Amino acid sequence: MRLTLRPRKAEPDAPGVHPEALWSLQPRSDREAGDAVTSNFMFHAFPAKVSKASMAWSYSFWLGTISAALFFLLILSGLPLLFLYVPSVERAYQSVKDIEFVITFGSWIRAVHRIGAHLMVIAVFLHLVRVFLTGAYKNGAGRGQRREWNWVLGVAMLLLTLFLSFTGYLLPWDQLAFWAVTVGTNIASSVPAIGPTIRELLIGGRTIEQATLIRFYVLHVVILPLGLGVIFAYHMWRVRKDGGLARAEHDALAEQPRETPVVATKTYTLLGVARGQAPVIHARSLEAPGTTVNAVPDLVRRAAIATLGTIALVGIMSVFIASPLEEPANALVTPNPAKAPWYFLWLQEIVTDTTIRIGSFTLNGAFVGGVLLPGLLITLLTAWPWLDRSPAMAAGVWLPRIRARQNVVFLLVVLGILVLTFIGMALRGPYWNFYWPWEAWPDIPARI
Amino acid sequence: MSEMRDRREFLVKAGIGAGVVGLAAQAVASLRSLVPNVSYDAPTTVRLGPPDEFPDGLKFLPDQRLFVFREGRTFHAISAVCTHLGCTVRAEALSNVQTTGSGSGELRLTHRFLCPCHGSEYKGDGSNVSGPAPKPLAWYRLSFAPDDGQLIVDLAAEVDNDFRLTLG
Numbered sequence: 014m015r016l017t018l019r020p021r022k023a024e025p026d027a028p029g030v031h032p033e034a035l036w037s038l039q040p041r042s043d044r045e046a047g048d049a050v051t052s053n054f055m056f057h058a059f060p061a062k063v064s065k066a067s068m069a070w071s072y073s074f075w076l077g078t079i080s081a082a083l084f085f086l087l088i089l090s091g092l093p094l095l096f097l098y099v100p101s102v103e104r105a106y107q108s109v110k111d112i113e114f115v116i117t118f119g120s121w122i123r124a125v126h127r128i129g130a131h132l133m134v135i136a137v138f139l140h141l142v143r144v145f146l147t148g149a150y151k152n153g154a155g156r157g158q159r160r161e162w163n164w165v166l167g168v169a170m171l172l173l174t175l176f177l178s179f180t181g182y183l184l185p186w187d188q189l190a191f192w193a194v195t196v197g198t199n200i201a202s203s204v205p206a207i208g209p210t211i212r213e214l215l216i217g218g219r220t221i222e223q224a225t226l227i228r229f230y231v232l233h234v235v236i237l238p239l240g241l242g243v244i245f246a247y248h249m250w251r252v253r254k255d256g257g258l259a260r261a262e263h264d265a266l267a268e269q270p271r272e273t274p275v276v277a278t279k280t281y282t283l284l285g286v287a288r289g290q291a292p293v294i295h296a297r298s299l300e301a302p303g304t305t306v307n308a309v310p311d312l313v314r315r316a317a318i319a320t321l322g323t324i325a326l327v328g329i330m331s332v333f334i335a336s337p338l339e340e341p342a343n344a345l346v347t348p349n350p351a352k353a354p355w356y357f358l359w360l361q362e363i364v365t366d367t368t369i370r371i372g373s374f375t376l377n378g379a380f381v382g383g384v385l386l387p388g389l390l391i392t393l394l395t396a397w398p399w400l401d402r403s404p405a406m407a408a409g410v411w412l413p414r415i416r417a418r419q420n421v422v423f424l425l426v427v428l429g430i431l432v433l434t435f436i437g438m439a440l441r442g443p444y445w446n447f448y449w450p451w452e453a454w455p456d457i458p459a460r461i
Numbered sequence: 462m463s464e465m466r467d468r469r470e471f472l473v474k475a476g477i478g479a480g481v482v483g484l485a486a487q488a489v490a491s492l493r494s495l496v497p498n499v500s501y502d503a504p505t506t507v508r509l510g511p512p513d514e515f516p517d518g519l520k521f522l523p524d525q526r527l528f529v530f531r532e533g534r535t536f537h538a539i540s541a542v543c544t545h546l547g548c549t550v551r552a553e554a555l556s557n558v559q560t561t562g563s564g565s566g567e568l569r570l571t572h573r574f575l576c577p578c579h580g581s582e583y584k585g586d587g588s589n590v591s592g593p594a595p596k597p598l599a600w601y602r603l604s605f606a607p608d609d610g611q612l613i614v615d616l617a618a619e620v621d622n623d624f625r626l627t628l629g
Binding site: 379 | 495523548575596
């Protein structure tokens, strides 16, 4: 789609020298489009050209962009919360209560932060599912591609997202927080030999106290976002190095590569260093002619729609969905039932069901379900690009027949996680007993 | 010439080495500072009050996460910390009282214990019967204070389930 071009006030004096503000948003020629990428700070991470196939809404669903937009929004909505939240066990709960009920727009900002976080877990997970099902971690024909390593970074970022959520939901220091830390750090403690030491390091002592809160706070607001930001930057850099967004160049992989005419693929003004000089790079493109479009404005437009749409959705949802705050943390009473947030319920379900007894020997489900099984799952997930032996042509398309078996196995694991999550959400009642959704829970006194 | 290059190489390596050592020292110091040297734990030996304050049957002490049982003149204490992942179990009174053990270890089971986090279930003597709990609830040593006769629990001293403290 081409926007109708407004007449410019003035023609450029020379390539790369544009008197009009915002010219780079609406380039009027391939040369201006190429110029825009090197002249506009916001666009400097983009390639000059993008393949149409990788831009399709129905191919990637733009889940990576949506994840990034949510991360950006979480940093933005986290900033005012940084001014308002007090990381002390005496005052944390009250400060969150103030954010919720006293501070103007406080509840909305908190809701944006919370819903953004929930959606980010979903978006990052779905992004990973999409990349798996389309085999987008497979390399194309270009040299030096390392897409499998970008998959590994992606798995790391999913874990960081989950850990960010974990450290975030315990900051209010309410009942949910306290018992989540208790259970979470006891899972760490179940590792043979080194477990108790790990727990002591995590919570800064032997009891869950001020030292614990400040540790998780610093992790949540500094270390994990910084780590995620750095890995994200490297992730995007790798996407460029590996030769494109979302999928390998497909046409170049066909058995008899078409001889493409030499075309001007890029027009640079040498990163704006040499003004007025505009070398044109003539090269054979890995993509067939006509399969690419200029990144500016086509890619920019779609990225903007995905980003703004995400921000709008979160903003509107946050008006209608209030953030819960449980009772203040009470080390003396465990809530009944004590449920983890929805994205950890499958783990809660697994640690419930995996205590293994062989004769007099017992293996705690905390270790089997909380450490061994998730560890195995993450290891398999990380190593999958090297285990996937399907041909390169199987990449970049949804559910190709040749990858049917591994896609089915993957989807079964995903389905298993979803089923366990559903059981935890809807079918577990007091004492973690099984109840149908239409069954009433028995009355159980708040204390023994 | 080669002497010159040797010196340059040496200086470059020395520079890189100094940088690595400096950063490593900083990293070690930073990480070590996060390992606590002192743990300000609550005392493990706690006075629970005069024996008269404990009625026949069960009394839950939330601060110590402890159930103290009294059967006539004998006392015993069972931890309320679930052995699976550390939630506080709740006691539920049984409608029909059972007896277990024999001799000095005989015990009336008036309650059972249930965990709200993952559904572990324990019998009244703390033994695990169902759910993910890997082992029985801990029993702790009880004693009377020599000065004022208060009941004392030692949360660092686990005992077998035939332990009884008898009021003299």
